[in-house]
Structures are given as structure tokens and as C-alpha cells.
Amino acid sequence: MKALQIRHLSKSFTSVHALKDIQLDLEEGQMLAVLGPSGCGKTTLLRSIAGFETADSGTIEVGGHIVFDKQTNLKPEKRRIGYVPQEGVLFPHLSVAKNIGFGLSRKDRNSSRIDEMLELVGMKGLGSRMPHELSGGQQQRIALARALAPSPSLVLFDEPFSALDAGLRADLREDIKSMLKKVGATSILVTHDQEEALSMADVVAVMRNGSCVQTADPISLYKYPTDIKVAKFVGDATIIKAQVLNGNIKSLFGNLPVASGCPKDCELASVMIRPEQFIIGKPDLHLPGQVGGKVLKTFFYGHDAMVYLKLDDSFGGDEIQIRVMGTPVFEPDEYVSIQIDGEVMAYVHEDEALA
């Protein structure tokens, strides 16, 4: 049984198509990340699942029960779907324990359920605090405990980490992921942060202009994006133009194997290469598959660095970026050789794709 099944879900506001024929499936215990830029419709999708907004057509099934279709439109309070909004939004007039107990029946409220939830989110003994006495991260934890307490069939997160600072965000992500695994909760995370989506989710759905353009596990999504836009959205990418012949690319980098699913023959293709596929070395132009270039500048980020290169005029003269692990040893104006490791993605060239 699927935990969530969405078929042909559409909704339009007065002038905009907010959701276009969305199809989604989610297995029990998994986390789905809905990733997209702001205004892509991901929040509308989340709110339609929760029942705060009503779609125009399509069906939504949660845990095998239809909550929305042509005849049915269950009210939010009947759907058994937990909701964790941005910044948590705890009830300011209730203590932490009462916040967690808010959705519980009287019987459960008096049981040890609230303490269990406090322990789960690592805030044992803080039940009598008031929300304004908590830090942002703590509030978010309580918001999760409140959503999980009535054992919902699905938990929705609406950009839950965007208000937190970077260090706290990383910790909380890991914690929340393990808490959800511990109770086996099925969840959906809406975010515009690709790193968040890739690191937390089991399945990622990329949305653009109201449509779901690709649904895949994080690794496939990163390695085999469905088009150039998705490629650029989920990570850094270098795009070059080349011809594809018999599943191989004749490029300035020599013959490159094309990943399966890409066009095998194409007069003009856009080729997407991830920064970490590049290997930079000392120039040895006699070896095949090597290209020479000049270092323009490097940006150092600590765990890695981005090297900006200008290819030799004999190789096209393009500027490309390459990610290098560790501390870079390249000086501006230094000459280097560049090789490419592994399969690359190729797409039929469209003018706007490069724009």
C-alpha cells in the first residue's frame, strides 16, 4: 500500500497555473522532498495535500484512503496529516507540553505520550517551558513533536529550516531525519535548497512552473537530470556544445561516453559535466583527451574550492568552472591540463537551455 498517491492533480489561480497534472507516489516510511524555486507551486501542492487549499481536479490518496477527488474533499482536521510550517509556529499561549498534547485525545494526553515525544526530539524535561523561552531550533523540534504525537499517516514540512542559521540547520536536519526514521514516519519536505533535498530525502521531485519535471532518488537526480535546467538547479554544471555519434561525444576533451537514456546521435548537443568530473593536472599535451587552459581565479570554500579556467583558443576559448577538493594549489595565469572522468549527460541543444 502506498502512503501517498497523487494522480492528475491540477489547480489554477485566477491567472496562474499553480499545479499542472501532478503525479506522485510515496512508499511508507520514506521522505519525499519537493524541490523548486519560489513560485513553482510546491507550497500549493503541500497545502492541497494538507487540505488547506482545494485543487481543481485530480485525486489524492493518503494511506489508501481517498482524501480528495471529484466527490470527496476531506476537511484538514479529518485527514490525519501532520504539518510543520516555517519557523514551527507554536501556540504562544500554551506550554511546550500542551503544544505537543494539542492534537491528542484526553486519554493520550494523560498517558506518557507527551514525555515520549519530548524524549524523541531530545527535549526531555522541558515540557513546562513556554514557546518564547525556546531557541529557534528547539521550537522547530517541538513543532515536529506536536505533529508526530497523534501518529499521523503523513507529516508535511514547509521549508522548516529556512529561518535557522547554517550550523544549526545542518544539525537539525540530521536529527530530524533520524527521528522520523525511528518512528517510521512518512513525510514530505518542501524546500528550495537542493542540498537539503538531496541530503535528507529518499525521493526528490523537482517542480517548475507548476509541473513536476523529474522524480528520482537523490543520486540519480544529480547524475542523470532530465534536462539542463534541472541539472543546473540541483548542482553546479559546466555546459559545452558538441556532436554525439554512436553514443560517444566528440568534444574538445576527446571521446566521452554518454550516459544511457541520452540521444545516441545528435548533430548539436548540450553536454553537461559536473565539476567533480574534471581532473586537473600538469599540462602534457601529447596525451589524448587532454585540454589545456589557463587559471583565471580560484574561490576557496574550506572543504573544497572552485577553479575558474579559460580554455586555450585552440580548444574553443570557453571559460569553465571546476570543483577541486581540498586546498587548491593553482595560481592565476598558471597553465593546466584538464581531463574528464566518467559518463556525461547530453541533451538535444536548445537555444534557451544555454541562456
Added chain:
Amino acid sequence: MKEAWTQRLLQSVSGFRNKRRPVWLWLPVLLLVVLSCLPIFYIVMRASEVGWEKAIGLIFRARVYELLINTVKLAFTVTLVSVLIGVTTAWFVERTRIPGRKMWNVVVTLPFAVPAFVSSYSWISIYSGFEGFGGAVLVLALSSYPLVHLPVAAALRGMDPALEEISRSLGYSRMQTFFKVTLPHLRPALLGGAILIALHMLAEFGALAFLNYDTFTTAIFDQYNVAFNSASAAMLSLVLLVLCLVILGLELLIRGKAKYASVGKGTPRKRELISLGWMAIPALIGFTVLAVLAVGVPLGTITYWLLTGTSAGFDFPEVFSSLFSTLAFGAGGSIVTILFAFPLVILAIRYRGLFSTLSDRLPYFIHSLPGLVIGLAMVSFAVRYAFPLYQTAPLLLIGYAVLFLPLAQSSIRGAMEQVPKQLEEVAGSLGKNPLTVFFKVTLPLVAPGVGAGLSLVFLEVMKELTATLLLRPTGVDTLAVKIWEHTSNAEFAASAPYAALLILISGLPVYLLTMRSFTQKKEG
């Protein structure tokens, strides 16, 4: 909280740890302290005149008990009814797609423009049976509920929609969510409005006199003005003051525990309004009935009397002269109030210490005292110690300033808090002296707040009846006084032109303030 207090106290005792306060800043505060002590002095003075034993006898008697019951009963009932009306109208205007939403938002606040004594005049001129408790509750609730509507509407607007959505997602229906989540969120706004109404009911004079319902305020006026018994008036004032303090204490008690503010600070999402469906019809009927009762009846009656009265002929020179004095007192009173409020606000915002706290809190306390008591105290002091001031315009203007100071203060304060201190410091570092900085930097930035304060006080002064009756210079009549005189003699047609003019000129500031609140107020 307690720490902050002791710290402030220490700072003020241990001398001027912060910047030195200029004399022009703390003199007004001193004056304010003196003025706020006047009612107490007045009561003590009168009591010692008649002898303490007699004074105590004047307090503990059957008549006082009867007045106490009357006053409390009225204040409680009117507050309760106003809260019910105000919360309902606020909810419909802010949360539903009721047809004509923007229009209703203006219409429901219109009773602000109709002083309670004017609407009670219109009701009893229709039928004298409106006299007594029932009529008083009807008339006063209809003119008071905007005091609940406005803050509650603002609180509803500022509330994060996610709060209610979470409650829905946790299994509560819209109705249950309203009581479990929305209502607690509205509590501070609701409480503020309710306290204000209760205090107004203690102070209300004109409407209750017309409606023939005795409370402390009307009884004090009778004792002073009709029976010329100042000792009895003073002792009744004492009980009234105690009642005020009880209400203020009650507020502290209820609010004390509710320390919560909204937790998040992100921008709330735009809210989806609720479609009413067939419920729109009863809702519209309700709003229409409310508008007819609260605005239609007063306006209709006044129009009727205007039309029938025209045949009898109005005394136009007198109408114009009282219109002129109303506008003159309104302008004078609001300017004096603003001038008085400015140093208080600057002191409260830019300096810390006991004086600042006093200047911040004291006017609110004075504002909760009935205008009648303040008027009486000022009259008796003027008669005794400053006779040249007695029944002069300056005394009346000071009276207005004392009564309406908080209105000016809160408007200026709101604007002033938007002016960062650094801005003034930058101007200073560019070689400007403090006075130039004030006129070139501070004043232009707080101008909108000053404007709002001016119009608010202007409005209140024009509607003021009680203190005006006591303090006005002989022979000078405002519109409110004229309405009072004519209606007391049951000359309804003669009151009409004054009432019409009063509503007309006070309607404009109300309209401006409401539109402002609807377009820009977004409480965080």
C-alpha cells in the same frame, strides 16, 4: 521584569547615570505628577472640610450601595455585549468574503463619530421608553463596540495563518480552532478593548443623564451642580476612583500571566478568506441591523428633527458661534496636548529612569479617571488657589490636555520609535546642535504620528461634554454643550443642528483613521 524595575530605580536614585535630562524635558513631567495628584488632594480637602466622621458617613450609606450596583451592572453588561458584537464584526470583516467587506469595515467603525450622548438623545427623542437600564445598555453598547472591533480586527490581521492551520491538521474543526487557538490569541486585544469600555462606562455622563440611569458619575454631577453639595460629590468621587483602580488592577491580574508574544517573526502568508455560502445572507442581515441601530437611527432621527425643526427656524448665529468655539477648542486642545506629549515621549524613549517610567505610565492612569472627577478637582483648585484661571480657556485647555494625553503620546511614540537614535547622532556629528537636529531630523520623521495624534485629540475634544460643562468659560458654548442644554429641556428639534454638525465634523477624522488602519496597519 522585576530586575528591570530595580535597575531603573537604582539608576534614577544613584543620580544621572545616563545622559542628563534637560530641564524642559522633566518640567512637564513634574507638572503631570502634580496634576494627577489633584483628584486625591481634592477629595482629602473636601473630607477634612466636613470632618472625617461625616465624610465616612457619606461613603457608607444605602444610596452609595445602590449606585455601586447600578454602575457595576451597567459597566459589566455593556462591556460584555460590546465584546460579543465587536468580536463578531471583526471576525466577519477580517476572515470572510462577506459581500461589501471594505464598506462594512468603515461602516462598523462609524459609531465612533457619533458621541454616545448624541445617540442617546436620538433614541429618547423617538420614544421615552428607552430610558433606564435596557436602553442604556442598548445605546452604550452600540457606541462602544468599535473599541473592541478595531484592536481585535488588527490582531486577527496580524495572526499567522499557520496557527489555525496546524490546529486543523491536528484534528480540530474550524469552530473548535476558533475557541482553542484564535480566541486566546485575541485575548490581549480583547482585554484592552474591554477594559477601555468598562472605564468609559464609569465615566459616561451625558448619555446616562439623558437615559435617566443613575451611576456614580451622574450622581456626582447632580450633587455638585444641582444640590451644591461638594462634600458628597467628593466622597462619591472617592468610591468611583476606587472602582477605577479595581478595574485597572483586574487588568493587571488577567494580563500579568499572559506574557506571550508571537514567536516567529517571518512574514505570514497571505490568508485565504472563508467563503460564507448561504451564511452570507444572515451575516448581511446582521450587519445591516447593526448599522441601522448604531448609525441609521441617530442619523435618521437627527435628519428628521432637522427637517421638522427648519419650519420653526434655527438660531443661525448661535449655531455658528458654537461651531466656531468647538473648532477653536478642538484645535487649541489638540495643540496643547501635543506640545505636552512631546517631551514626555522623548523622555520615555531617549532616557531611562524613574522619571521616564512615570512620564510613560502616569497619563494612562489619569486617562482612566473619569473626566468629571478631573474637572471637579481642577475647578475646586482654581476657585481656591488660582481664581483668575477659573472659567477661562487656558484652564479648559489644560483639562483637555490631561484627559487626552495618552492618545497623543501613543501616536507620537509609535512614530518616534521608528526614528533610530543613530540618525540624530549622525546629524549631531555633522555639526548640528540638538535643537536644529530636532527640527530638521526628528520632527519631519515623526510628522505623520503627530498628525494622527492631533486629529485623534481634536476628535475627542470636540465630543467632550463633562469636563467642558465644568471648566468652560462663562458664555462659551460648544456644540456638545448646546446639545446637552437643549436635550435636557426636551427641545429635540433645537438640538438637531448642533448634533448634525458635531457628527459631520467629527466624522472626517474617524474616516481618515479607519482608512489608515485598514490600508497599512499590520501588527506583528
